[in-house]
Amino acid sequence: MTGFAGNVRRATDAMRDLFPPTPLLRNAFLSERFGAEIWLKREDLSPVRSYKIRGAFNAMAKHLAAHPDQDSFVCASAGNHAQGVAYVCRHLNRHGTIFMPVTTPKQKIAKTQVFGGDAIEIRLVGDYFDDTLAAAQEFCATSGAHFLSPFDDLDVMEGQASVAVELIEQLGSAPDRLVLPVGGGGLSSGVTAYLAGIGAPTRLKLVEPAGGASLSAALKAGEPVTLPRVDNFVDGAAVARIGDTPFEVLRQTDPGDVLIAPENRICVTIQEMLNIEGIVLEPAGALTIDALVDLGAVIQGQTIVCVTSGGNFDFERLPEVAERAMRYRGVKKYFILRLPQRPGALKDFLALLGPDQDIARFEYLKKSARNFGSVLIGIESGAPESFDTLFAQMTERGFAYRDITEDEVLAEFMI
Incomplete structure (x- = not known):
């Protein structure tokens, strides 16, 4: 072959x-x-x-076959590539410098260190991966280390x-x-x-x-x-x-x-x-x-x-x-309710909920007018079709609302 x-x-x-x-x-x-x-x-x-261990191993082994004196390897990664490189560095008895963003979860940093042991050094640089990658490539240019790409090789x-x-x-x-x-x-x-x-x-x-x-x-x-x-x-x-x-x-x-x-x-x-x-x-x-x-x-x-x-x-x-799964299955919805500021208004709304519907989030946002307040509400339901009934009843009773479940911008800041 x-x-x-x-x-x-x-x-x-x-x-x-x-x-x-x-x-x-x-x-x-x-x-x-x-x-x-x-x-x-x-x-x-x-x-x-x-x-990822596969590509890291083959790239390092082939480079060492052509350059047996190469002792130092570098990668930029906050995940699986970093762990693969760390493991192979330890196996091949070569030093690895692994650049990770400062924002990398401690669990990932710890796992990478365990795989590499004394064979690697982890450097936390930059809030974003582009900054981390630039630092890794600059280090290679000045140290003579060999850069290991995660895929473009x-x-x-x-x-x-x-x-x-x-x-x-x-x-x-x-x-x-x-x-x-x-x-x-x-x-x-x-x-x-x-x-x-x-x-x-x-x-x-x-x-x-x-x-x-x-x-x-x-x-x-x-x-x-x-x-x-x-x-x-x-x-x-x-x-x-x-x-x-x-x-x-x-x-x-x-x-x-x-x-x-x-x-x-x-x-x-x-x-x-x-x-x-x-x-x-x-x-x-x-x-x-x-x-x-x-x-x-x-x-x-x-x-x-x-x-x-x-x-x-x-x-x-x-x-x-779990949250994302419920939203995909249609059994959890978020909406902003314009709730009248009068005695019994909240009770009237709660009376519309069915036996399989629970409030998972309730948060007053602000009073948008003297007589109304905006409320962020999250509802979990046993079946997605029950929301059709709930929303129809809300409209019939005069409750103004906006479904923001699929609104990426609002969901990012409010949910």
């Missing part, structure tokens, strides 16, 4: 000194739900709970593509469809190039978060573009600009094969996998499973592999996940 596919095969073999293949497991719950053979490639069970792409080598060997053949997450494009481009190199008939589906659809934007423009705004909730895949090198591989992708996953729907998937299957996935790790609902009947009877790309989930985020 030669070319890119041959390099991927050799990278996969070399990784066995670092960690065994991650499991490929058939999921009975998803298989029954979608009428297909659904397998999960569990990258959330790698030593650092994500696939051919060696990284080769390392990430080892996922495909393993899953085909584990399954015994190439699957009918392979569902991959897309962030900067390292995994998706590497696997795409590998499957093309071996002539596999597998149909690829790529999944991006709605708030970071950089591949879709690049395909539309014909070149990588920088998104004006990114929703960082899916922090492992919310990338403002897809990598130049990965896009050269992905530019021929049919836009119809790129799926967009809404952030709030991803939260429903995270909850389901945790509560039903006991599988802990970070938002990016749940992307491919979440996209199965978009594939629908087309996958029935087929063999599908979903890559669960990461499980580095901070459980302090569970309340936010």
Whole structure:
């Protein structure tokens, strides 16, 4: 095997000194739900709970093969890439300097330090990632250290593509469809190039978060573009600009094969996998499973592999996940009520609530006029359709209100 596919095969073999293949497991719950053979490639069970260790290892190993005296490596990351680099630095006995934003949660900093031990130094620089990246690159320019890109590097792409080598060997053949997450494009481009190199008939589906659809934007423009705004909730895949090198591989992708996953729907998937299957996935790790609902009947009877790309989930985020999931399912609404300032007005409103509706938030905002006050109210309900009845009754009784559940600007500042 030669070319890119041959390099991927050799990278996969070399990784066995670092960690065994991650499991490929058939999921009975998803298989029954979608009428297909659904397998999960569990990258959330790698030593650092994500696939990023693969690209970091291959990039460092290949650089050391060409430059054996290189002792210092650098990366800029607040997440899985940092942990992968830290782990590999310790394994290869090389020093790593890992730049992280000052705003990085302490849990992520601590995990990175545990993986790297004495082999790494963590530097907290900048409030935003762009500042962190600039500091890391400046450090490389003055120190002679080698910079390790999280995705925009051919060696990284080769390392990430080892996922495909393993899953085909584990399954015994190439699957009918392979569902991959897309962030900067390292995994998706590497696997795409590998499957093309071996002539596999597998149909690829790529999944991006709605708030970071950089591949879709690049395909539309014909070149990588920088998104004006990114929703960082899916922090492992919310990338403002897809990598130049990965896009050269992905530019021929049919836009119809790129799926967009809404952030709030991803939260429903995270909850389901945790509560039903006991599988802990970070938002990016749940992307491919979440996209199965978009594939629908087309996958029935087929063999599908979903890559669960990461499980580095901070459980302090569970309340936010639950909140977003309820809003997606339509069982939680927020609205601003213009409440008359008279005795009994609040009692009149409360009388409209059904037996399955609870007030989860009640906050006076201000008196907008002498005789009225604005109130922020959050209501949880047993069924989404009950809100239609509630709002109809509110209108009939003369209560003025504004539903702000889906208003991104107001929700960001008020909810």
